[in-house]
Amino acid sequence: MADRSENIAPAFLSNLRVVLVEPKIPGNIGATARAMRTMGLSCLVLVKPVDFRTVPETRWMAHGAEDLIDNAAVVSSVDEALADIPFVVGTTNRTRGIWLNPIYNIDRAAALIAGVVQKQTVAVLFGREDRGLLNHELQRCNLIVRIPAAMKYPSLNLSQAVMVIVYEIFQACLDPPKPVRLRFAKNQDIERISYRIHDTMRRVGFTPHPNEETFLRAIRRVFRRSLQLEHRDVATLHKLCNEIDAYVKRRGE
Structure with missing residues (x-):
């Protein structure tokens, strides 16, 4: 028989926001909501999204997380999405960039994120399906992470990337390090x-x-x-x- 034991999501995961920048596929928005629900997250922010609330595909893919779709915040810019956020995690499939902070594998970075999110709001920023986050958007991030993958084709579907990254953060939060006491500037x-x-x-x-x-x-x-x-x-x-x-x-x- 399969193990049906469950992990209870820590209450402080309510401090974690998932921000999608200009998503173009309603199904990706729905699948992101479902991934978030599975990992105990509830705050979804969408920057200039495609019309998604009236598209059946969104709700099909969000099965069990329709309320996250209904309550998703829609904003007009990355600046608006991040204005009051003290700690921003950017995502990329790059391995380096001249004007970027060091890029860490998510399994290495998850413990740091778990330390911050216990006391402060953290936003995880995901880019467009076709070209990801732009340089000036990544430059707004305190931390930049990537998902290790076979180099022949290292790019994941948007909702798959959300699932992997929030899973790693969730796992780190089950046995979290001591909270980071620094009060990061917004x-x-x-x-x-x-x-x-x-x-x-x-x-x-x-x-x-x-x-x-x-x-x-x-x-x-x-x-x-x-x-x-x-x-x-x-x-x-x-x-x-x-x-x-x-x-x-x-x-x-």
């Missing part, structure tokens, strides 16, 4: 301080090389790579910029 706060530093550097006469967007990417990468930027750290950086701006203003008078 995504919108990191964006604000990145632009603030950029503006302050311009005031002192700094010329970004080779261009301003590359400099902004470099600032974001420094912040994301540390994995330890807290709200109070952002406040300190704003104070530093205030002092520099005030000094530049006095010199110009």
